[in-house]
Amino acid sequence: MxxxxxxxxxxxxxxxxxxxxxxxxAIASASTAAKSSxxxxxxxxxxxxxxxxxxxxxxxxxxxxxVENGNTVGLAVRVDSPMTPADHVRAIHVFSxxxxxxxxxxxxxxxxxxxxxxxxxxxxxxxxxxxxxxEMSDGSFWSDSVNVVVTLAACTEEL
Amino acid sequence: xxxxxxxxxxxxxRGDIIDIKALISHEMETGFRRTQLGVPIPRDIITQFICxxxxxxxxxxxxxxxxxxxxxxxxxxxxxxxxxxxxxWSGDNxxxxxxxxxxxxx
Numbered sequence: 495m496x497x498x499x500x501x502x503x504x505x506x507x508x509x510x511x512x513x514x515x516x517x518x519x520a521i522a523s524a525s526t527a528a529k530s531s532x533x534x535x536x537x538x539x540x541x542x543x544x545x546x547x548x549x550x551x552x553x554x555x556x557x558x559x560x561v562e563n564g565n566t567v568g569l570a571v572r573v574d575s576p577m578t579p580a581d582h583v584r585a586i587h588v589f590s591x592x593x594x595x596x597x598x599x600x601x602x603x604x605x606x607x608x609x610x611x612x613x614x615x616x617x618x619x620x621x622x623x624x625x626x627x628x629e630m631s632d633g634s635f636w637s638d639s640v641n642v643v644v645t646l647a648a649c650t651e652e653l
Numbered sequence: 654x655x656x657x658x659x660x661x662x663x664x665x666x667r668g669d670i671i672d673i674k675a676l677i678s679h680e681m682e683t684g685f686r687r688t689q690l691g692v693p694i695p696r697d698i699i700t701q702f703i704c705x706x707x708x709x710x711x712x713x714x715x716x717x718x719x720x721x722x723x724x725x726x727x728x729x730x731x732x733x734x735x736x737x738x739x740x741x742w743s744g745d746n747x748x749x750x751x752x753x754x755x756x757x758x759x
Contacts, residue, residue, distance in 0.1 A: 565721060565722070566721040566722070567721070570727075590719055593719050594683070594685045594718070595717060595718060595719065597717040597719070598717055598719040598720070599714060599715065599716055599717060599719070599720055600714065600715040601712070601713070601714050601728070602712070602713040602714070602715075603711075603712050603713075603728065604711070606706070606709075606711045606730055606731055606733075607711065607712065607728065607729055607730055607731075608670035608729050608730060608731040609670050609729045611727075611728070611729060612714075612726070612727065612728045613725075613726070613727040613728075614714070614720065614721075614724065614725055614726050614727070615720070615721040615724070615725050616719050616720055616721055617683070617718070617719050617720070617721050618719075
């Protein structure tokens with residue numbers, strides 16, 4: 495369905511994450527130098543995750559591969575988790591690569607959710623990669639990324 | 654007062670996983686747009702959504718300007734006991750809205 499694009503995006507994201515991990519001090523100094531309003535997606539992910547490693551899998555980010563109107567895009571995240579007090583999803587973070595800000599939404603849930611599935615509607619300013627990162631109760635992080643083509647961007651222009 | 658729509662099943666069996674949906678009318682002005690005169694339009698968004706079940710928090714979401722206008726959110730919870738599920742939205746410029754639904758658990 496969205497095979498090649500996603501694979502390519504996944505590889506690109508992997509490479510970028512490892513680069514961030516390798517160049518950690520450089521990123522930290524860059525983040526203090528950069529204005530708070532201009533934070534790249536990788537920097538935002540780094541700030542959220544800290545020094546933990548991000549694994550692939552367990553998370554499924556669902557977005558339409560082709561978006562006609564970036565002003566409202568249905569987004570769902572499903573995590574493979576038993577949602578027991580011992581092993582559950584603590585938080586789900588969603589990041590965007592090319593929106594004016596990388597942060598999209600953070601969901602905080604717990605064992606009382608029963609099922610780790612959430613949905614909302616987001617804005618996408620451009621064709622880009624959207625990343626969902628899930629934080630488990632054991633402190634591990636899992637991610638999924640989707641490449642989206644947006645034909646009409648969310649309006650950041652004048653009225 | 655913003656109009657909110659919530660969808661919670663009225664009855665459930667104990668232990669069932671129930672789906673909850675919440676929608677509220679709000680412009681979610683991003684703060685990145687300008688008027689034709691070039692004046693920036695200040696940000697005005699809902700930043701936080703909290704759902705409580707008989708007083709205990711079961712779900713929370715933090716919104717950013719990338720959330721579409723009229724924020725919609727869908728999640729689930731385990732029906733543990735009869736009571737009320739309350740929804741609270743809060744945001745910029747002192748925005749605050751609340752809604753609640755009763756659920757009876759057999």
